[in-house]
Amino acid sequence: MIEQNEKNEVPFDEEYLRQLLIDEKIEEFREYFLALHPYDQAQFYEKVGPDIRGVMYLFLSPREMASIFEAIELDDEEYQPFLNEMNTAYGAEMLTYMYTDDAVDVLNELDKEHRDSYLKIMDSETVEEINELLGYEEYTAGSIMTTEYVSILENSTVRSAMAVLRKEAPNAETIYYVFVVDGDHCLTGVISLRDLIISEEDTLIRDIMNERVVHVKVSDDQEDIAQIFKDYNFLALPVVNDKNELQGIITVDDIIDVMDEEASDDYSKLAGISDVDDIDAGPFKAAKQRLPWLIMLLFLGMITASLMGKFEATLDKVAMLALFIPLISGTSGNSGTQALAVAVRGIATGEINDKSKVKMLLREICTGLITGIVCGLLVVGIVFVWKHTFIIGLLVGAAICCSILVATIAGSFIPLLIHKLGVDPAVASGPFITTLNDVTSILIYLGLATTLLSQIG
Amino acid sequence: MIEQNEKNEVPFDEEYLRQLLIDEKIEEFREYFLALHPYDQAQFYEKVGPDIRGVMYLFLSPREMASIFEAIELDDEEYQPFLNEMNTAYGAEMLTYMYTDDAVDVLNELDKEHRDSYLKIMDSETVEEINELLGYEEYTAGSIMTTEYVSILENSTVRSAMAVLRKEAPNAETIYYVFVVDGDHCLTGVISLRDLIISEEDTLIRDIMNERVVHVKVSDDQEDIAQIFKDYNFLALPVVNDKNELQGIITVDDIIDVMDEEASDDYSKLAGISDVDDIDAGPFKAAKQRLPWLIMLLFLGMITASLMGKFEATLDKVAMLALFIPLISGTSGNSGTQALAVAVRGIATGEINDKSKVKMLLREICTGLITGIVCGLLVVGIVFVWKHTFIIGLLVGAAICCSILVATIAGSFIPLLIHKLGVDPAVASGPFITTLNDVTSILIYLGLATTLLSQIG
Numbered sequence: 001m002i003e004q005n006e007k008n009e010v011p012f013d014e015e016y017l018r019q020l021l022i023d024e025k026i027e028e029f030r031e032y033f034l035a036l037h038p039y040d041q042a043q044f045y046e047k048v049g050p051d052i053r054g055v056m057y058l059f060l061s062p063r064e065m066a067s068i069f070e071a072i073e074l075d076d077e078e079y080q081p082f083l084n085e086m087n088t089a090y091g092a093e094m095l096t097y098m099y100t101d102d103a104v105d106v107l108n109e110l111d112k113e114h115r116d117s118y119l120k121i122m123d124s125e126t127v128e129e130i131n132e133l134l135g136y137e138e139y140t141a142g143s144i145m146t147t148e149y150v151s152i153l154e155n156s157t158v159r160s161a162m163a164v165l166r167k168e169a170p171n172a173e174t175i176y177y178v179f180v181v182d183g184d185h186c187l188t189g190v191i192s193l194r195d196l197i198i199s200e201e202d203t204l205i206r207d208i209m210n211e212r213v214v215h216v217k218v219s220d221d222q223e224d225i226a227q228i229f230k231d232y233n234f235l236a237l238p239v240v241n242d243k244n245e246l247q248g249i250i251t252v253d254d255i256i257d258v259m260d261e262e263a264s265d266d267y268s269k270l271a272g273i274s275d276v277d278d279i280d281a282g283p284f285k286a287a288k289q290r291l292p293w294l295i296m297l298l299f300l301g302m303i304t305a306s307l308m309g310k311f312e313a314t315l316d317k318v319a320m321l322a323l324f325i326p327l328i329s330g331t332s333g334n335s336g337t338q339a340l341a342v343a344v345r346g347i348a349t350g351e352i353n354d355k356s357k358v359k360m361l362l363r364e365i366c367t368g369l370i371t372g373i374v375c376g377l378l379v380v381g382i383v384f385v386w387k388h389t390f391i392i393g394l395l396v397g398a399a400i401c402c403s404i405l406v407a408t409i410a411g412s413f414i415p416l417l418i419h420k421l422g423v424d425p426a427v428a429s430g431p432f433i434t435t436l437n438d439v440t441s442i443l444i445y446l447g448l449a450t451t452l453l454s455q456i457g
Numbered sequence: 458m459i460e461q462n463e464k465n466e467v468p469f470d471e472e473y474l475r476q477l478l479i480d481e482k483i484e485e486f487r488e489y490f491l492a493l494h495p496y497d498q499a500q501f502y503e504k505v506g507p508d509i510r511g512v513m514y515l516f517l518s519p520r521e522m523a524s525i526f527e528a529i530e531l532d533d534e535e536y537q538p539f540l541n542e543m544n545t546a547y548g549a550e551m552l553t554y555m556y557t558d559d560a561v562d563v564l565n566e567l568d569k570e571h572r573d574s575y576l577k578i579m580d581s582e583t584v585e586e587i588n589e590l591l592g593y594e595e596y597t598a599g600s601i602m603t604t605e606y607v608s609i610l611e612n613s614t615v616r617s618a619m620a621v622l623r624k625e626a627p628n629a630e631t632i633y634y635v636f637v638v639d640g641d642h643c644l645t646g647v648i649s650l651r652d653l654i655i656s657e658e659d660t661l662i663r664d665i666m667n668e669r670v671v672h673v674k675v676s677d678d679q680e681d682i683a684q685i686f687k688d689y690n691f692l693a694l695p696v697v698n699d700k701n702e703l704q705g706i707i708t709v710d711d712i713i714d715v716m717d718e719e720a721s722d723d724y725s726k727l728a729g730i731s732d733v734d735d736i737d738a739g740p741f742k743a744a745k746q747r748l749p750w751l752i753m754l755l756f757l758g759m760i761t762a763s764l765m766g767k768f769e770a771t772l773d774k775v776a777m778l779a780l781f782i783p784l785i786s787g788t789s790g791n792s793g794t795q796a797l798a799v800a801v802r803g804i805a806t807g808e809i810n811d812k813s814k815v816k817m818l819l820r821e822i823c824t825g826l827i828t829g830i831v832c833g834l835l836v837v838g839i840v841f842v843w844k845h846t847f848i849i850g851l852l853v854g855a856a857i858c859c860s861i862l863v864a865t866i867a868g869s870f871i872p873l874l875i876h877k878l879g880v881d882p883a884v885a886s887g888p889f890i891t892t893l894n895d896v897t898s899i900l901i902y903l904g905l906a907t908t909l910l911s912q913i914g
Binding site: 011035036037039071073162165166169170175176193194197198212214229230231232233235252253255256257259260263264266267268270282283284286287290291293294295297298301302304305306308309312315316319320321322323324325326327329330331333334335338341342345363364366367369370371374375378379382386404434435438442 | 468492493494496528619622623626627632633650651654655669671686687688689690692709710712713714716717720721723724725727739740741743744747748750751752754755758759761762763765766769772773776777778779780781782783784786787788790791792795798799802820821823824826827828831832835836839843857861891892895899
């Protein structure tokens, strides 16, 4: 028994495996290695050097190597070096044995020339399936589905369904759902293995299948599909084309990857980083990823500075005003980001829709008013105690109150607007809203100050 | 066939169902309603009023109501009104039929008095299981596992295993894995239904089971468990106690909920909002959730202002300096948030560990230097073109360059430090880092300015 959950503990003896390969002990290696979970096999495969991997290609069949490649977790463009280590025929055979969706992921990362060299020697049926999947747009059901599902005709019996399942068990990605189709391969129902094993052998599938089968279209967005999995707790979902013909299935493990990707994506956007900015990249790559945002925001900041330039006379007269600029812009930025995050999350989960959005905007206006007034009063008090000036305190307090209100409304309204335009609201990300609120809050503050000073002076 | 994926389209005829209940047509209602997916049943149940629900309690058995309650998605403290509508005996029976983990979720939200009123009349075996689960700490394996799993003894045959599965199919949360135990109920292996259906009926389980069964402990953190699901693509994972006795299982649908929760949690922390700040809450509740952050950051901002006060003389002399304050603090805040997000994500995914953290810090220092120099030079150029002053441009550029470097280092170092202290690094959230970087960047800027002016003047 192994302890998978102990941190940093590898659940297999890496050195032992490595030695077996060096000593060319093929039988001992195969016995130990093939008993491992494919994820652990992949960990070992990625860790050892090309010379050791060279022995692995000799000791393992393309089919065994396929399950390693399915479990491998690489970033884009990193499959090529591994494939270059094998001869093309071995690689092509391995790709044939992989689940189509995983094979497509690998092939997608190769340049056209390399891809074609594999497709030329793979069997034509697989190539056809692969070409079909390669044609679907990224982030759609088509691009994440697999074609290795189990389907039967409506008028089969439970006995023949079980026979099909036994036959398909080694190849199908899931055998826990059987999808029922008519003569035209149109989806008409679904039955779970759970239902099959408790049914009489002579029962017709048609009589026990679930006809209300939830399904998605090849062009549906992967985020919407993830939501269906979350709501309905499915293990797999069938994918059909416009004619309702069954094209493939999406399994729950693919959805877990989608959820991981989307969560990480939203988080990155809120922070203004690119999703590919990962910790393995060198500093130049990281800087290249981050600079576009920083420079864009730098120009926005320059606009702020130039707008402030109009109030230079006011600042020249009362230098104390400058002390509160970071406070006001910071507070407005913070309240804007809070409102933004609530709105983006609400839109993503579908809680905010056409019906509820007016209610949500009204709520945000009230929330902005309440938080604005509380923070504003607090500031009046603090500035009075600290600087013993009521006028400046009132000015700063009023500016904070207005800025929070405006920032909160902007933070909730802008994502709604962007969503209405059909764009992912997460692009109205944190740094952008923050900088926008910088400008408005400072204009409010210095505008108020100038008016007040001209009234007094 | 229904179109689940069309937006806002309800996959059932709500009005028809409602009318059947008003007309008290029990058979028609049951036939239509019970064919729906539990998630859709729950949607209907939540939507109708208490009077209609009153009829539902009469038409549906506690067992049928249990599957509705398992699919219901409510926020904390909202089960009570529904339970109050049923009589206690009906409610208690319903809770008995629910999967233990779901029943515990419901009972956890009730006050002690109500909870006890149900536990008193539920059967003692269920109560014992529930009390055990109630005892586990939140966010641990124990708190999300269910006790409805299928287990068999090592020396059973495939035939008897299939018989157990057929018997347990209606109750177990998943029948796609059978967990193998010895005489002391210690976990010794696992076998999938996939393997069972392709094996000979007389084969001993011991001979075909997978002995390298990945398992977790009751006290393990749910986020670590989610990672195991992501890596290994499991549908269920066994949970054992310190003596290796099988206590329950965690299924993939629970993990999807955990992932959703954790992603939303990290996102909320980066935005400085509370995770319970959801769009259904009224403005007072929302303001109450957001104000602690805003006020805390307001006080931090006041510290910035008071530190700036030390440079009031400098600002008084050259009012133009004030124009660039938002630019400098904004840019430093943005680069800090970028570094923070990369670090928090790296720590969460386990990519950043003790070995790689020095490398990661070095990388961030280099990245900070590169981005700082690029942005600094850019600013020198812009300010020169705009204001025709090389000195101020150089000053602002140098301040931006230093601030970006410091902010990037702080953004990556602080989460590492917090993680080292055993706290979730996401608490070093966006607004906090931003405000901290405000202070340092302005001090750098005004410090440089004062030194420079005293040199010149």
